[in-house]
Amino acid sequence: MLNVGGINAxxxxxxxxxxxxxxxxxxxxxxxxxxxxxxxxxxxxTICGLMKPIQGTITYQDENILGLAPEKLAQKGFRFVAQDKKVFSDLTVRGNIELAAYAAGEPISKAIEKVTSIYPDIQRFMDSKAGGLSGGQREILLIGRALVGDPRLFLIDEPTEGLAAIVIEDIFRILSRLKEDNVSALIVEQNLSVVSRLADRVFIMKEGKIIREISEKSKMANSAELESYL
Ligand SMILES: Nc1ncnc2c1ncn2[C@@H]1O[C@H](COP(=O)(O)OP(=O)(O)OP(=O)(O)O)[C@@H](O)[C@H]1O
Ligand SMILES: [Mg+2]
Known part of the structure; x- marks a missing residue:
C-alpha cells in the first residue's frame, strides 16, 4: 500500500x-x-507530508503522494501520532475528541465510542482538562483520536517512550487491538519487548539509513536478538 523509494531529506x-x-x-x-x-x-x-524530501518517491495505493499536504493525507486515512504526546491541554478530553470528529466529519458519539472502545477507563476523564492527563493517558487519547474518521495507515512515533512498565502494557494491548483489526501501521519503537511481540517486520535504522530489514519470525520474536542489531 505504501512505497517509499530512495528518500533523501x-x-x-x-x-x-x-x-x-x-x-x-x-x-x-x-x-x-x-x-x-x-x-x-x-x-x-516525511511520509506524512510534514517534510519535503530533496529526492525520492512516495506512493500510496499506487498514487504519487509526494508533496501532498498533511491535511490531504489525513483525508486519505493517514494518521500521524507524534513523539511529543501533545494534546490540546486547555480542552477537556471530550473536547479533544470532538475536534477530531469535526475535522473528520464524523458524529461525536461515534468518535467517543471509538476512543472508549480501546480504553474504557478514559470515560472517567472525559470532562477533565487533557493537560492534566498522565503521559500514558495522553498517548492513549492521541491513538484514540487517530481512530476517528476512516484511518488507513497509522504512523506512530515512540508510543511507549517515557512510560512506566504497567502503562507500556496498556499501550501494547491497544497496539495489539489495532493489529487484530488489520490496521496498517508503521511504528517507531525503542521497547524491544513490544516490538518482538507485535512485529510483522522490523526495519533497523542507523545514521539516516535503513541498514537491515528483519522478517524472520524467530528473529523478531526474540528481543535479545533484535538488540544485537542496534
Ligand atoms: N528541526 C530540526 N532541525 C535541525 N535538525 C534536526 C531537527 N530535528 C531533528 N534534527 C536532527 O536530525 C537528526 C535525526 O533526528 P530525528 O529526530 O529524526 O531522530 P530520531 O531517530 O527520531 O531520534 P530519537 O530517538 O531521539 O527520537 C538528528 O541529528 C537531529 O539532531
Ligand atoms: Mg524521534
Missing part, C-alpha cells in the same frame, strides 16, 4: 535521511528501531 543543508526505501503492505504492523538521532522521526514526518 534533512533540515536546511543538514541531510538526515540517505536513500531510505521501504514498503508496507495492507494490514501489516511494521516497526522502525534505531538509536537516538537515527532519523526515525524525520522519516515518519
Amino acid at each position: 534533512g533540515y536546511g543543508r543538514a541531510m538526515v535521511l540517505h536513500d531510505v526505501s521501504l514498503k508496507l503492505k495492507e494490514g501489516e504492523t511494521v516497526f522502525i528501531v534505531g538509536r537516538n538521532g537515527a532519523g526515525k522521526t524525520t522519516l515518519l514526518r
Whole structure:
C-alpha cells in the first residue's frame, strides 16, 4: 500500500535521511528501531507530508503522494501520532475528541465510542482538562483520536517512550487491538519487548539509513536478538 523509494531529506543543508526505501503492505504492523538521532522521526514526518524530501518517491495505493499536504493525507486515512504526546491541554478530553470528529466529519458519539472502545477507563476523564492527563493517558487519547474518521495507515512515533512498565502494557494491548483489526501501521519503537511481540517486520535504522530489514519470525520474536542489531 505504501512505497517509499530512495528518500533523501534533512533540515536546511543538514541531510538526515540517505536513500531510505521501504514498503508496507495492507494490514501489516511494521516497526522502525534505531538509536537516538537515527532519523526515525524525520522519516515518519516525511511520509506524512510534514517534510519535503530533496529526492525520492512516495506512493500510496499506487498514487504519487509526494508533496501532498498533511491535511490531504489525513483525508486519505493517514494518521500521524507524534513523539511529543501533545494534546490540546486547555480542552477537556471530550473536547479533544470532538475536534477530531469535526475535522473528520464524523458524529461525536461515534468518535467517543471509538476512543472508549480501546480504553474504557478514559470515560472517567472525559470532562477533565487533557493537560492534566498522565503521559500514558495522553498517548492513549492521541491513538484514540487517530481512530476517528476512516484511518488507513497509522504512523506512530515512540508510543511507549517515557512510560512506566504497567502503562507500556496498556499501550501494547491497544497496539495489539489495532493489529487484530488489520490496521496498517508503521511504528517507531525503542521497547524491544513490544516490538518482538507485535512485529510483522522490523526495519533497523542507523545514521539516516535503513541498514537491515528483519522478517524472520524467530528473529523478531526474540528481543535479545533484535538488540544485537542496534
Ligand atoms: N528541526 C530540526 N532541525 C535541525 N535538525 C534536526 C531537527 N530535528 C531533528 N534534527 C536532527 O536530525 C537528526 C535525526 O533526528 P530525528 O529526530 O529524526 O531522530 P530520531 O531517530 O527520531 O531520534 P530519537 O530517538 O531521539 O527520537 C538528528 O541529528 C537531529 O539532531
Ligand atoms: Mg524521534
